[in-house]
Amino acid sequence: MSSKGQFGKGHEVPVQHQKVPGLESKLDPAPIYDQLPTGDGKYQPYKAAGKLSGKRALITGGDSGIGRSIAILYAMEGASSLIAYLPEEEEDAQETKRLVEAKGGKIWLKSTDLKERGNCKDVVEAAVEKLGGLDVLVNNHAYQMMVEDIKDLDEEQWLHTFNTNIHPFFYLSKYALPHMTPGSAIINNASINAYIGRPDLLDYTSTKGAIVAFTRGLSNQYVGKGIRVNAVAPGPVWTPLIPATMTEEKQRQFTSPMGRPSQPSEIATVFVFLAGPDSSSISGQTIHANGGTVVNG
Numbered sequence: 684m685s686s687k688g689q690f691g692k693g694h695e696v697p698v699q700h701q702k703v704p705g706l707e708s709k710l711d712p713a714p715i716y717d718q719l720p721t722g723d724g725k726y727q728p729y730k731a732a733g734k735l736s737g738k739r740a741l742i743t744g745g746d747s748g749i750g751r752s753i754a755i756l757y758a759m760e761g762a763s764s765l766i767a768y769l770p771e772e773e774e775d776a777q778e779t780k781r782l783v784e785a786k787g788g789k790i791w792l793k794s795t796d797l798k799e800r801g802n803c804k805d806v807v808e809a810a811v812e813k814l815g816g817l818d819v820l821v822n823n824h825a826y827q828m829m830v831e832d833i834k835d836l837d838e839e840q841w842l843h844t845f846n847t848n849i850h851p852f853f854y855l856s857k858y859a860l861p862h863m864t865p866g867s868a869i870i871n872n873a874s875i876n877a878y879i880g881r882p883d884l885l886d887y888t889s890t891k892g893a894i895v896a897f898t899r900g901l902s903n904q905y906v907g908k909g910i911r912v913n914a915v916a917p918g919p920v921w922t923p924l925i926p927a928t929m930t931e932e933k934q935r936q937f938t939s940p941m942g943r944p945s946q947p948s949e950i951a952t953v954f955v956f957l958a959g960p961d962s963s964s965i966s967g968q969t970i971h972a973n974g975g976t977v978v979n980g
Contacts, residue, residue, distance in 0.1 A: 698934045703828070705923030707747035707775045714921050715946040716752035716782070717759070729756060729948060734959040736761030739814035741807065741859065743767045743797060743851070744824030746776035748922030749872065752951035753821055754779055758788025760955055762819070765791040765810040775923075797824060798846045803854035807862070817862040819958045822852040822894075823872040827887035827928050841886045848890035852897060856912075865909025870957045871898050873969055875918040878978035883933070891916075895969055895980070902967030911966035913957045918973025919944040939974025 701709055718726035740757055744750040745766025754764050764783070768776045776792050783790040791813040795802045811817050826847040830836045856869055863869075876884055877891035895914055902912040919937050921944045929937065937944055953972050956962050971978055 698931045701923060703928065704769055704772060704826070705747075705925075705928075706772070707751065707923050708778065710921070710923055712921075714748065714752075715948050716951070717755050717786075717948060718946075719948055719952070720946075729759060729952070731756075731759035731761075734760045734955060734961065735819075738762035738818045738958065739810070739816050740764040740819035740821060740958070741767070741810040741814075741817060741855075742821040742823060743806075743855065744872075745821075746772040746779055748924065749917065749920060749947045749950045749954075750821070750823045751775070751779045751782070752947035753823065753954045754783055754790060755786060755788075756948070756951045756955050757819075757958070758783045758786045758790065760959070762958075763789040763814055765793055765806075765813055767793045767795055767797065767806045767824070769796060770794045797851040797855070798843075800850075800854050803851050804858045807855060807858040810859075811862050817859055818864075818867045820855060820859045820863075820869045821872070821954060821958075822855055822869070824848075824851070825872065825874075825887070825890075825924070827884055827924060829883045829929055829933065830885065831883050833885055836885060844886040845890055845893075848887065849893045849897065852894060856901060860905070860910070863910050867910045868958050868962075869901065869910070869912045870954055871912070871914040873898070873914040873916040875916050875971065875973045875976060875978065878916065878971075878980055879976070898969065899967045906966040911957075911962070913962070913965060913967065914969040915950065915953050915957070916969050916971045916973060916978075917945065917950045918971075918976055920950055921946060940976055941974040943974070945972065945974050 745754045746768035871894050873894045874891040876888040881888050898914040918939050
């Protein structure tokens with residue numbers, strides 16, 4: 684395996700392929716989930732400050748990638764969590780559990796398919812039961828698959844993408860909100876693609892635009908009740924989704940104005956910020972952790 688987090692010459696991502704949904708255990712190089720870049724090509728450990736002490740979080744897609752890093756940084760900041768993931772991601776979920784517990788954190792696992800409405804309700808109830816309540820909902824899970832032209836975009840894929848990427852955000856939020864109190868937060872994972880209109884991910888891009896609109900509308904419903912709703916719009920990030928869904932050509936082009944993809948840890952810090960008191964006046968907003976691409980909105 685390559686060194687952790689280190690890409691090839693010119694920060695090129697090594698082309699590789701996995702089956703959907705992809706496993707972090709098979710990624711080479713391994714993503715970085717608890718360290719941040721120093722600016723000289725090296726990394727230093729994330730420095731926690733107890734910002735989420737006592738918080739209880741439900742994190743979807745928490746087995747790998749951004750979700751894994753969120754679970755780890757939340758644990759370092761004093762939060763306990765329950766992560767939801769697909770059954771085929773059990774290996775990664777167990778590793779996330781091990782990593783969180785190594786930081787002294789508490790975590791519970793829930794294997795489920797969130798495309799089913801009833802499963803969304805079940806996972807919220809499981810989180811409330813295991814955690815003793817719910818303060819933070821992180822809607823993070825997603826599906827994508829590249830198709831160059833709308834004429835070739837299968838209608839079943841369109842439905843599958845919407846049933847995965849946006850409908851559960853509605854159900855999970857609806858079921859979570861009755862358990863939340865002033866000071867609670869919902870954080871939705873959107874994407875740079877909603878702002879740049881990526882053509883080879885039309886269905887994925889469309890769902891991410893819906894997430895931004897959902898975030899704004901739900902914030903307007905609940906900000907006056909002390910519950911904040913925000914979104915994060917990552918750019919290129921090194922996660923299992925890349926080798927599982929992107930062509931060789933697009934993997935070679937997988938970079939940002941910084942000259943590299945972001946690491947999951949660099950996105951997870953934004954989720955820490957939005958869950959804690961430092962963002963107390965921020966709601967209905969989208970934070971663009973995208974490696975330097977300037978967008979409007």
